Amino acid sequence: MKFDIDVLENSIKNLRRAGMRTVLTLIGVIIGIAAIVSLLSVGQGLNVAVETQFQSLGSNTIFVIPGASAGGFSRVTLTDNDITQLESIRGVSDVVPIYGAAAILEYDGQKINVQVSSADAKKSSIFDSTGFFDVQEGRTFSKNDSQAVLIGDKIASDYFDKQIIPRKIVTINGEKFTVIGILKPQAQSFGGGPNTGTSVFMSLDAFNRIAQNVAPSIIFVKTTSGDDVSYAVDEIKSYLDKKYGEKSVMVSSADDLLDQVNAILGVITLVIVGIGGISLVVGGIGIMNSMITAVLERTREIGLMKALGASNQRVLILFVLEAGFIGMIGGIIGVILGYGLSLLISYLGASSGFALNSVINFEITIGALLFALVIGIVSGLLPAIRAANLDPVVALRYE
Amino acid sequence: MLDTVIHSLKNLRRERVRTFLTLIGVIIGIAAIVALLSVGQGLNQAVSSQLDQLGSNTIYVIPGNPYTGGSNSRITITESDLDKIRSVNNVSDVIPMYISPVTMTFNNEFFGATAMGVNIDDAQVFFDLDYYEIIDGQMISDGDSSSILIGDKLATDAFSKELVVRKKVLLNGQEFRVAGIFKMTIQSEISSANLVMMSDTAIKKLNPTIGPSETWVRTSSTSEVKNVAEKITNYFDKKYGEKSVYVISSDQLLEQVGQIFGLITIFLVGIGSISIIVGGVGIMNAMVTSVVERTKEIGIMKALGASDMKILSIFMLEAGFIGMIGGIIGILIGYGLSILVAIIGAQSGFPLEAGITWEITLGALIFSMLLGMVSGALPAYRAARMDPVEALRYE
Numbered sequence: 088m089k090f091d092i093d094v095l096e097n098s099i100k101n102l103r104r105a106g107m108r109t110v111l112t113l114i115g116v117i118i119g120i121a122a123i124v125s126l127l128s129v130g131q132g133l134n135v136a137v138e139t140q141f142q143s144l145g146s147n148t149i150f151v152i153p154g155a156s157a158g159g160f161s162r163v164t165l166t167d168n169d170i171t172q173l174e175s176i177r178g179v180s181d182v183v184p185i186y187g188a189a190a191i192l193e194y195d196g197q198k199i200n201v202q203v204s205s206a207d208a209k210k211s212s213i214f215d216s217t218g219f220f221d222v223q224e225g226r227t228f229s230k231n232d233s234q235a236v237l238i239g240d241k242i243a244s245d246y247f248d249k250q251i252i253p254r255k256i257v258t259i260n261g262e263k264f265t266v267i268g269i270l271k272p273q274a275q276s277f278g279g280g281p282n283t284g285t286s287v288f289m290s291l292d293a294f295n296r297i298a299q300n301v302a303p304s305i306i307f308v309k310t311t312s313g314d315d316v317s318y319a320v321d322e323i324k325s326y327l328d329k330k331y332g333e334k335s336v337m338v339s340s341a342d343d344l345l346d347q348v349n350a351i352l353g354v355i356t357l358v359i360v361g362i363g364g365i366s367l368v369v370g371g372i373g374i375m376n377s378m379i380t381a382v383l384e385r386t387r388e389i390g391l392m393k394a395l396g397a398s399n400q401r402v403l404i405l406f407v408l409e410a411g412f413i414g415m416i417g418g419i420i421g422v423i424l425g426y427g428l429s430l431l432i433s434y435l436g437a438s439s440g441f442a443l444n445s446v447i448n449f450e451i452t453i454g455a456l457l458f459a460l461v462i463g464i465v466s467g468l469l470p471a472i473r474a475a476n477l478d479p480v481v482a483l484r485y486e
Numbered sequence: 487m488l489d490t491v492i493h494s495l496k497n498l499r500r501e502r503v504r505t506f507l508t509l510i511g512v513i514i515g516i517a518a519i520v521a522l523l524s525v526g527q528g529l530n531q532a533v534s535s536q537l538d539q540l541g542s543n544t545i546y547v548i549p550g551n552p553y554t555g556g557s558n559s560r561i562t563i564t565e566s567d568l569d570k571i572r573s574v575n576n577v578s579d580v581i582p583m584y585i586s587p588v589t590m591t592f593n594n595e596f597f598g599a600t601a602m603g604v605n606i607d608d609a610q611v612f613f614d615l616d617y618y619e620i621i622d623g624q625m626i627s628d629g630d631s632s633s634i635l636i637g638d639k640l641a642t643d644a645f646s647k648e649l650v651v652r653k654k655v656l657l658n659g660q661e662f663r664v665a666g667i668f669k670m671t672i673q674s675e676i677s678s679a680n681l682v683m684m685s686d687t688a689i690k691k692l693n694p695t696i697g698p699s700e701t702w703v704r705t706s707s708t709s710e711v712k713n714v715a716e717k718i719t720n721y722f723d724k725k726y727g728e729k730s731v732y733v734i735s736s737d738q739l740l741e742q743v744g745q746i747f748g749l750i751t752i753f754l755v756g757i758g759s760i761s762i763i764v765g766g767v768g769i770m771n772a773m774v775t776s777v778v779e780r781t782k783e784i785g786i787m788k789a790l791g792a793s794d795m796k797i798l799s800i801f802m803l804e805a806g807f808i809g810m811i812g813g814i815i816g817i818l819i820g821y822g823l824s825i826l827v828a829i830i831g832a833q834s835g836f837p838l839e840a841g842i843t844w845e846i847t848l849g850a851l852i853f854s855m856l857l858g859m860v861s862g863a864l865p866a867y868r869a870a871r872m873d874p875v876e877a878l879r880y881e
Contacts, residue, residue, distance in 0.1 A: 111771040115764045122760045189550070189561050191727040198723075200550075200561065200730030246729075328598070335587050335598045359757055365518050366761035369511040373768045376507040380775050 094401065098408040105381060112377040113417045116459060119367035120421025121428060124455050126363050128429035130356035131446035134349060141345045145213070147180075147313055149320055150344065151306040151327075152337045164302040165336070169327075176322045178315025179308055183210040186294060187304030192242070192287065193258040195249045201242060203259065203287045204304065205294035213309055219283060225253030225268030233292050235267040241284035243269045260297040264289065316340045367458075370417070371466040378410050378470035389474055390482025399475040406471035407464055414463015418456045425455070490796065494803040501776065505808065508772040512812025512854060513819065515762035520820025520850050522758050525827050526751030527841025530744060537740050542708050543578075545715050546739070547571070547701040548732040561726045562697035571703060574717050576710040581608040582698035584689045588682065590644070591656035597644040601657065601682045603689025603696075606630070611702075623651035623666030631688040633665035639679035641667050657682070658692055711735045765812070766861040773805050773865035784869055785877025794870040801866035802859050809858020810851070817850050 102109045151173070153165055165184070174182045183206060190203045206214075208228065214220060220227060223240065236257070243251040243266075251257065255266050270283045295301065310319050320340050327336045382389070389402060429445035436443035498505045549561050563582070572580045584603040589596055606628040626633045634657070641649045641664075649655070653664050668683065690696060705714050715733050722731040734742075777784070784797060824840040831838030 107774050108771060111767055111774065115767045115771075118760060118764050118767070122757070126757070189730070191730075193727075198727035200727040329596070331587070331589065331598055359754075362518065362522070362754060362757045363760060365514060365758065366764045369514050369761045369764040369768065372507050372511045372514075373764065373771060376504055376511075376768065377771065379503055379507070 094405055094408060098405060098412055101381070101385075101405075102409055102412060105377075105384075108377055108380065109413065112373050112413055113420070115370035115373040116367075116414060116417025116462070117421040117424060119364075119370040120418050120455055120459050121424040122363040122366055123360055123458075124422050124425025124451060125428035125432070125445075126360050127356070127451050127455075128426060128445045128447065129432055129443065130352065130360070131448060131451065132429070132433060132444045133356075134352055135446055136443060137348050137352070138345060141341050145309065146341055147310045147316060148341045149308040149310070149316065149323065150337070150339050150341070151308060151323060152339075153303065153335070165306070169330070170303075170306070172326060173306070173308060173323060176319055178310045178312070178319050180311045181210060181213055181309040182306060183207070183213055183309075184303035184306040186291070186298070186301050188294070188298035188301060190260045190287070190297060192246075194247050194251060194255070197247050199242075199246050201246075201285065201287050202304075203289060203294065203298065205289050205291050207291050213307060220288070221271040222268035223271040225266070227268055228288075228290065232267065233290055234264055235289065236264045236293075237268045237270055237288040238266055239270045239284040239286045240272045242287065246285075259287070259289075262293075262297055264293070316342070367462060371462045374410055374413055374463055374466035375470060377413070378406060378467045379473075381409070382406065382470045382474040386477065386482050386485040389477050390479045390485065393477070393479035394483065402477075403471050403475035406474050407467050410467020410471065411460055411463045414459045414461070414466075415456070417463070418459025421459065422452055422455050490799055490803060494800055494807055497776070497780075497800075497804055498807060501772075504772055504775070508768050508808055509812045509815070511765040511768040512762075512809060512857070513816040515758075515765040516813050516816025516850055516854050517819040517823065518758040518761055519755055520817050520846060521823040521827075522754045523751065523846050523850075524821055524824035524841045526747060526754070527843060527846065528824065528828055528839050529841075530747040530751075531841055532838050533743050533747070534740055537736055537743065542736050543705045543711060544736045545703040545705070545711060545718065546732075546734050546736070547703060547718060548699070548734075549697065549730070550732065561730050562695065563701065563731070564697065567722075567725070568698070568701070570721060571701075571718055574714055576706045576714055577703055578706045579608065579611075579702070579704040581605065581611065581702040581704075582686070583700045583702075584686060584693075584696050585699040586689060586693045586696055588657045588692065590682070591659075592645050592649055592653070593647050595645050597640075597680075599640065599644070599657075599680045599682050601634075601684060601689055601692065603684050603686045603692075605686045609683075618668045618670045620666050621669050623664070626665050626683075626685055628685060629687050630665075630685050631691050632662055633684070634662045634688070635666045635668050635683040636664055637679060637681045638667050638669045640681065643679060660692060662688070711737065762857065766857050769805055769808055769858055769861035770865060772808070773801060773862045774868075776804070777801065777865045777869045780869075781872065781877050781880040784872055785874045785880065788872070788874035789878060797872075798866050798870035801869050802862050805862020805866065806855050806858040809854045809856070809861070812858075813851050813854025816854065817847060820850070 151165075170182055170184060173179060185204050185206045187202050187204045190201060191198050192201045220237065222237065225237075227237065228235065236259070238251060238257075251266055251269070253266055253268055256263055257266060258264070270286070270288075272284050289297075308319065308323065310316050317340070320338055320343075324338045327338065392402060393399075426445070426447055433443045433445040547563070549563055568580055568582055571577060581604065586601050586603075588599050588601045590599045591597075606626055620635070621638060623635075626635060634655075636649060649664060651664055651666060655662055655664065662684070670681070703714065703718065705711050712735070715735050719731070719733045722733070787797060788794075821840065821842055824842075828838045828840040
């Protein structure tokens with residue numbers, strides 16, 4: 088099989104000749120590829136966003152959440168004894184419970200029910216790298232803040248008619264507190280950061296004063312190294328299952344959760360890309376249609392080529408290449424457009440507080456380009472075979 | 487006019503392969519959209535009908551805000567709160583449901599189950615709704631504080647020995663007798679694998695300070711729902727502060743569900759419509775080619791007296807036909823797909839019906855026709871504006 092520049096040049100020339108037709112066929116492919124690339128890019132971006140969130144906590148983290156299974160109905164109360172038990176498990180370096188309780192927040196004459204949370208200040212250094220407690224206004228906790236609270240941005244701006252700013256005094260369950268800071272809103276992404284916007288944080292002493300039923304709403308367990316995680320998870324699970332019954336407390340390592348979320352995201356991305364991919368099938372049909380027309384139009388030309396000595400194979404390659412080119416050029420433009428679209432989406436998302444970064448990925452790019460090329464070649468195959476098998480005598484006679 | 491139609495159809499038949507391929511493009515696009523819309527509709531209907539059964543006079547009162555705050559931030563609704571609600575005008579029933587985790591002991595084995603306590607007379611409403619049926623033993627009588635009903639899966643799977651009627655078990659250390667076994671007919675997070683049912687008296691014996699996790703309030707008529715819901719919200723706002731209790735009527739719930747489904751469907755259909763656009767481009771391509779091929783023919787038609795309008799309508803009709811025929815076949819295939827999904831869904835226990843509605847069918851038909859005509863507009867316009875002399879000379 089001789090492959091020379093001639094055949095390539097010929098294909099490109101022919102495509103240019105058919106002008107409008109080629110352009111329209113190209114547009115079909117461009118739209119299809121752009122759709123798939125932008126969807127994949129955004130999907131990957133979501134994946135990355137979730138992973139980053141989990142990583143900020145550190146990978147040796149285990150989440151213990153009472154009542155997270157059974158539809159959140161079981162109100163299992165974990166005790167200090169339980170905390171001590173957990174601390175004694177081999178490989179566990181920190182056990183940090185966050186206590187939560189319902190309370191009435193009074194400000195400017197309005198009373199609103201909120202969740203108040205608190206953690207032991209000595210243990211809360213594990214949150215330093217997470218940014219969960221970063222403030223957008225005011226300051227965070229320091230040594231003697233037993234009458235201080237941090238409130239979420241939604242409580243500050245949306246809950247009450249009057250906005251709450253740092254230094255203002257609020258009343259929680261009858262006791263006065265000074266708002267020292269407003270929490271920075273955490274960028275929400277799929278299964279990601281905690282929504283601190285509607286939370287109120289205070290010191291543990293203050294919390295014990297105002298809250299009636301004190302129970303941990305979530306416990307973060309850190310292990311000394313990644314290898315200790317699975318053993319710790321098993322030990323925690325068997326201890327809690329025995330004491331409170333199966334499924335009453337959810338115990339999950341950061342990796343497990345990440346896997347689950349990724350799996351769900353993966354399925355969703357697949358479905359959406361699948362639907363978007365239907366457009367590529369239609370685009371491929373467009374290529375086929377265009378090529379059949381081209382073959383028909385150039386029947387005499389094909390007859391002439393064969394009469395001058397072109398082999399069937401050469402004719403086949405010529406047309407397959409033309410189709411392949413449409414695919415490839417459409418693919419290149421489509422990939423560029425697709426990434427452009429996904430960048431636009433991530434920009435729009437960022438401005439509405441949704442952390443989304445589109446991913447410009449080697450795999451997506453190469454994959455899309457190859458796919459476009461293959462679609463072109465496959466769609467052009469049938470017409471090309473027809474062309475190759477034309478009887479030169481009959482072809483020359485074609486009117 | 488009929489002439490034009492026949493002419494258009496004949497032209498389409500002439501270029502069989504090209505018309506066929508263009509048609510396939512449209513069919514695929516329309517089928518995808520119709521299938522998505524139909525499945526979305528079916529899902530919506532399935533959920534709505536379940537909610538509908540509860541009747542539109544029902545208000546759900548749930549402590550705490552389900553969107554924020556964990557289970558710890560829920561306030562406890564007291565008996566006097568419930569009495570207050572009962573005293574509101576036009577309230578016909580107040581049915582509180584108490585849910586609490588229990589540790590069940592049987593045969594020296596432990597099992598963590600979920601107990602649900604409700605006033606047995608009021609629980610009749612669950613029976614009427616076919617939520618569950620008693621498959622062994624009998625129903626508990628009102629006020630009985632020592633009998634329980636257990637789920638069929640719990641009876642067989644929770645312990646190594648099967649738990650049968652009349653057996654005694656310990657719940658959090660207190661003795662109860664299994665009066666009957668039930669099977670659940672609806673999907674729920676709490677399933678017959680870990681659910682224990684008892685009277686409200688019984689669950690308060692287990693957990694004296696418990697408050698209802700969910701309370702159903704029924705009004706005497708649908709028109710009163712809004713009023714009553716407002717009064718209940720005001721009462722709780724004053725007592726526990728705003729956002730302490732979530733009050734929603736079944737109508738509002740239906741609306742919310744409908745909105746969510748609507749959004750998801752629109753999103754998916756949007757993605758599906760990309761293939762329609764490509765299909766439209768295909769129609770345009772086919773028409774452009776067709777016009778170029780028949781340049782001489784157009785010249786002859788014009789020379790023989792055909793007006794520009796007539797030429798335009800011939801080609802627009804051709805394109806419109808491709809759209810319409812593709813649309814009809816696409817709709818059929820799309821519904822077929824959605825029926826398939828419904829069958830698969832029903833097999834896995836999900837009551838799904840294919841949503842075949844007038845709106846979808848008509849909408850898709852008109853859309854596909856418009857698609858054809860819009861796509862064919864440019865080529866048709868070009869054809870109409872051709873100079874007959876130039877056209878006749880075309881080689």
